[in-house]
Amino acid sequence: MIATKMKKISHILVVALVMFGSVVFAKAQGRDKEKLGVKTVPGDSFDLGGRTVVVPAPAGFTNGLGRFERFTTVMTGKESPDLDILAAHVPISKVEELTRGPVALDLYTKVSINKRGRTLDVTPEMFTALIAAVKKNFGNFIDPSSAIVRQTIASANTKLKEQMGPDAEIDLGQQTNLGFFDEQPRIFSGMVIMKVTENGSPKVVLTSVSYLLLNKRCVYAYCIKALSGDEDAKTLQDFTKKWTAALIAANK
Numbered sequence: 001m002i003a004t005k006m007k008k009i010s011h012i013l014v015v016a017l018v019m020f021g022s023v024v025f026a027k028a029q030g031r032d033k034e035k036l037g038v039k040t041v042p043g044d045s046f047d048l049g050g051r052t053v054v055v056p057a058p059a060g061f062t063n064g065l066g067r068f069e070r071f072t073t074v075m076t077g078k079e080s081p082d083l084d085i086l087a088a089h090v091p092i093s094k095v096e097e098l099t100r101g102p103v104a105l106d107l108y109t110k111v112s113i114n115k116r117g118r119t120l121d122v123t124p125e126m127f128t129a130l131i132a133a134v135k136k137n138f139g140n141f142i143d144p145s146s147a148i149v150r151q152t153i154a155s156a157n158t159k160l161k162e163q164m165g166p167d168a169e170i171d172l173g174q175q176t177n178l179g180f181f182d183e184q185p186r187i188f189s190g191m192v193i194m195k196v197t198e199n200g201s202p203k204v205v206l207t208s209v210s211y212l213l214l215n216k217r218c219v220y221a222y223c224i225k226a227l228s229g230d231e232d233a234k235t236l237q238d239f240t241k242k243w244t245a246a247l248i249a250a251n252k
Contacts, residue, residue, distance in 0.1 A: 044087055055087045057087070086113060122213060131211060175193070177192055182241055182244065187212055206232055
C-alpha cells in the first residue's frame with residue numbers, strides 16, 4: 001500500500017511540473033489585505049493530516065494565492081487534480097503592478113502536496129526510496145508524448161477555458177532534463193528546460209522541482225523562470241537552494 005502511494009506521488013509530481021512550465025499573467029482584484037488573506041513571515045502554516053508544515057516565501061517574494069484573482073485562477077487551473085496547491089509566490093516588487101492590472105511574471109514559485117500524501121507519514125527511508133525511483137524514471141515522467149502528460153494537459157485546458165475563456169490554452173513541446181543539483185537527506189532538486197506554447201505564444205522556460213521532507217510530509221516546491229540568458233540556469237539553481245534551505249529550517 002505504501003509503495004503504491006509513493007509510486008503515484010512520484011509520477012503525479014513530475015506531471016505537475018509539466019503543467020507549471022509557463023509564465024503567468026495575473027490580475028489583482030482590490031487592495032484590502034485582510035480580505036485577500038495576505039500573510040506575513042515567518043510563513044504560511046498548513047495542517048496536513050495533523051502535522052503542521054510551514055511554507056516561508058522566498059526572500060523578496062510574497063504568497064499571491066488567493067490574493068490575486070487571475071493569478072489564483074491560472075495556478076489552480078493548471079494544477080493536477082491529484083495535487084493540492086498550498087502556496088504560490090510572486091515578487092514583492094510586482095505587487096503594485098499586479099494590483100493595477102495584468103503583469104508578465106518571469107519568475108514565480110509554487111508549493112503543492114499530493115492529496116493522498118496529506119495524511120501519509122513519510123519516513124527518511126521512504127523518502128530515499130521515492131527519490132531513487134524518480135531519478136530512475138525522470139525521463140519517462142517528463143515525456144510530452146506520454147498518455148498521462150497529454151491527458152493532464154487536456155484536463156488543464158478544459159479548466160482554463162471554463163474559467164478564463166475559449167482562447168485560454170497551453171501546449172507542451174520538447175523537454176530536457178538539465179540534471180539534479182541538490183541531493184540531501186530531506187531535499188532533492190532537479191531542473192528541466194522546456195518549450196511551452198500558451199495562448200499561441202511560444203516561450204522557453206526553466207523549471208526547478210524539489211522534493212522536500214517536511215515534518216513527515218513529502219512536499220513539492222517549484223521555481224519557474226522564463227529563459228532570458230545563459231546564466232539563468234545557475235541563477236535559478238542558487239535561488240532554489242536558498243529557498244529550499246529556508247523551507248527545511250522552518251520545519252525542524
